[in-house]
Amino acid sequence: FAPRHFLSIADLTPAELTTLVRNASSHKQAIKSGSVPKSLVGSLSGKTVAMMFNKRSTRTRVSTEAAVSTMGGHPMFLGKDDIQLGVNESLYDTSLVISSMTSCMVARVGPHSDVADLAKHSAVPVINALSNDYHPLQTIADYLTIHEAFPSGASSSVSGASALGVAGLKIAWVGDSNNVLFDLAIASLKLGVHISVASPKGYEIPASMRDIITNSAAGVQSPGKLTETNVPEEAIKDADILVTDTWVSMGQEEESAKRLKAFAGYQITNDLAKRGGAKEGWKFMHCLPRHPEEVADEVFYSPRSLVFPEAENRLYSAIASLEAFVVNKGKIV
Ligand code: CP
Numbered sequence: 175f176a177p178r179h180f181l182s183i184a185d186l187t188p189a190e191l192t193t194l195v196r197n198a199s200s201h202k203q204a205i206k207s208g209s210v211p212k213s214l215v216g217s218l219s220g221k222t223v224a225m226m227f228n229k230r231s232t233r234t235r236v237s238t239e240a241a242v243s244t245m246g247g248h249p250m251f252l253g254k255d256d257i258q259l260g261v262n263e264s265l266y267d268t269s270l271v272i273s274s275m276t277s278c279m280v281a282r283v284g285p286h287s288d289v290a291d292l293a294k295h296s297a298v299p300v301i302n303a304l305s306n307d308y309h310p311l312q313t314i315a316d317y318l319t320i321h322e323a324f325p326s327g328a329s330s331s332v333s334g335a336s337a338l339g340v341a342g343l344k345i346a347w348v349g350d351s352n353n354v355l356f357d358l359a360i361a362s363l364k365l366g367v368h369i370s371v372a373s374p375k376g377y378e379i380p381a382s383m384r385d386i387i388t389n390s391a392a393g394v395q396s397p398g399k400l401t402e403t404n405v406p407e408e409a410i411k412d413a414d415i416l417v418t419d420t421w422v423s424m425g426q427e428e429e430s431a432k433r434l435k436a437f438a439g440y441q442i443t444n445d446l447a448k449r450g451g452a453k454e455g456w457k458f459m460h461c462l463p464r465h466p467e468e469v470a471d472e473v474f475y476s477p478r479s480l481v482f483p484e485a486e487n488r489l490y491s492a493i494a495s496l497e498a499f500v501v502n503k504g505k506i507v
Pocket residue numbers: 230231232233234235304312461462463
């Protein structure tokens with residue numbers, strides 16, 4: 175029996191992606207009104223979820239641990255100084271050993287090949303908790319947040335609108351082309367959302383990743399589109415949602431000075447949104463952690479900002495993903 179893994183949004187069909195977000199939404203409603211759905215109670219009872227984190231984390235760690243507890247399982251956090259991985263033992267050996275004793279591995283790594291290798295040799299499902307290329311748990315939370323913030327969908331009517339009601343919306347990503355963007359872009363194309371990316375010269379989406387993003391929409395009936403520019407104002411035109419992330423991802427600390435210089439002019443401010451011509455009711459999103467250089471306080475702490483509900487939604491993303499990949503063994507229903 176080969177387990178099904180969750181390494182990127184590219185692993186999901188549009189229908190599965192929609193179902194995961196919908197499940198996250200209904201679990202959220204039930205749990206927030208005081209009752210954990212019956213199907214979740216004890217669903218991980220007697221099961222251990224290994225959380226192998228080579229990098230720091232607040233949201234992913236807390237949401238995964240809380241999700242596993244809610245479902246009656248045991249989250250086992252294994253930080254980079256806790257296990258032999260990488261220092262004294264290979265990924266292959268580690269994967270065989272840990273997967274022989276647990277029901278799932280949730281892994282945060284550097285190179286994406288590390289989580290892919292872990293999955294290749296694992297007897298249990300592996301969930302990517304952030305690699306240099308993808309952050310699928312973030313994207314599920316992000317689309318839950320968008321679904322909640324735009325209950326009536328896009329103002330322009332779009333035929334073949336997806337069941338999430340997000341088709342026809344426009345996201346402007348202003349900043350670094352990174353892991354969080356790549357999975358968000360893959361999801362957007364699958365869901366009929368236009369994602370427009372502005373990054374400085376030299377920090378554009380790598381060609382191989384652009385191919386992965388566009389290919390992941392192959393066969394989708396009304397796919398969204400990906401557009402790219404080096405001019406933030408161009409990306410922002412008519413956008414419903416402005417999104418950014420740190421300019422210096424974990425592992426890029428040595429490039430910090432160079433990056434801060436290259437990204438000058440990319441800070442999201444009210445003035446930039448106005449100059450670019452964002453839609454009147456535009457919203458702001460950020461996966462967090464945030465630094466003031468990429469978004470001004472006037473936006474980050476304003477009523478337009480969805481960042482704290484977005485962070486809270488990580489819990490429901492984790493619950494829905496564990497349910498799909500561990501409890502239901504990769505059947506997303
Ligand atoms: N957004 C996110 O993944 O945050 P953490 O790095 O704190 O987990």
